[in-house]
Amino acid sequence: MNKTVQELAIKENVQLNEDTNLLIFEAPDLKEDLLPGQFANVLVKDSTTTFLRRPFSIYDFDKKTGSFSLIIKKVGDGTRKLCQFNAGEKLSVIYPLGKSFSLPNRDEKVLLIGGGSGIAPMMIMAKAIAHLTSEIHILLGARAAKDHIELEKFEKVGKLHLTTEDGSLGEKGFVIHHSLFNDIKSFDRIYTCGPNPMMKAIGDIAIENDVPCEVSLENMMGCGFGVCLCCVTDTHDKGHQCVCTDGPVFNAKEVKW
């Protein structure tokens, strides 16, 4: 669907853990699929400290009820404020923005890796490819067990694997330390979103093992729709590319980290 700026009512604001909320928006005009990797740029209403919009990956959507949801981690004034709005209040949202992950071929074995807030696009991705393959593995990484969220929902859309840095849930270490990486060549495709060092490490391993890998970047953005040219990432073949419009999804081989 074409991008649009709208005042959307919050349908639900669910606290997932102490620093993360799920914001579900009513989007009555939502007639087409939102694509995995696309994002919404949300204005922090009535904020005296947050001037620019804040971009968030689409987590999930439902055309029948006309709604979509974002996962918001409180990392600064803007995100903290967003988590305080109540159901019924309206926020200005520009969506859908950005390009999507490419889809796997039929019956391919796919690995989705999310770290921190980067788990968000893995839900919409898993659902988007469910009709193509049943071999969907989802690997989520977090600092500790309490930082893992939405696990019940993820279990329903793929085979779930977990890591924690402190070993309190799943395997201990970063996602790249997970035993799935012992046989990484068994996967046909890897899709990942999370902190840059994590995506770089995964991208390097994927390239080494000849597994196609796409990464979803999160650079600081001014506008979100390709005019301020602030969020660029450097690439091997095309020079500076806008994360908001040329991405946020890039082939791991393209990105100069």
Next chain:
Amino acid sequence: MVNLKVKINDIELKNPVLTASGTFGYGYEFSDFIDLNRLGGFVVKGTTLHPRQGNAYPRMAETPSGMLNAVGLQNKGVDYFIEHIYPKIKDVDSKVFVNLSGSTVEDYIIGAEKLNEVKGLAGIELNISCPNVKEGGMAFGVTCPGAEAVVKAVREVYDSTLMVKLSPNVTDVAEIARAVEGAGADSISLINTLLGMAVDAEKRKPILSTVTGGLSGPAVKPVALRMVWQVANAVKVPIVGMGGIMNATDAIEFLLAGATAVQLGTANFIDPEVTVKVVEGIEEYMNRHNISDIHDIIGGLQL
């Protein structure tokens, strides 16, 4: 019906609302959001003779009521613009200005000569004020002889409307304005961004890859208004005011201070529909105050 039409040199704008270079792409990026035909005009992204990759990331820092940018004139060059971009926007019923920047007077001249051949283009906005390119525009715009030399050289080769965009990073902006008017500018636009800086205290590092960048947004509005007022009192050519305009009231403040038209910049990032809202808001203001002609607002500050 109120009259919103204004003239910049011999170019008639259907209303005084333009967009600022570097905040509106090439216009078509906004076609999902607004009807481009509603705008008085738009100034496309800063264009240089040769393609430029721009500065390294991070190029942006959010600041109180504004932002710093250090994009560094990333663009594909004037030839690419003329061949591939202009055909996509030439039929919009709005006036298109190209923001032209350069590192040498020679660059400006060749760029202007090329643009002089482009039919239908309303004019050039000569950027002698970009703070983000080392040897670039601002070097010309901060001294009277520098500004005069580049404007004079471009004037000789460019026949359509020549608007010159001034830097606020000077001691006396009126003096520079008089110099560029004397050198043949048809119009003066101001302000470009204010040179600024942001620091990450935890990392003890600058946020921008270039250390310094250009400040824009509501934070600069009082400075911009003051400079527009000073320049309006110093020159006769029409002035296009900008700097932190977020809504119709802000725009009217600039018109009152002496601007014939305004440009909306950073506001486009926050609300991609803001330009049309400002056009409507100016109309609403005029109706509310029983003003039938926009010219009764321009320079209408009561002292």
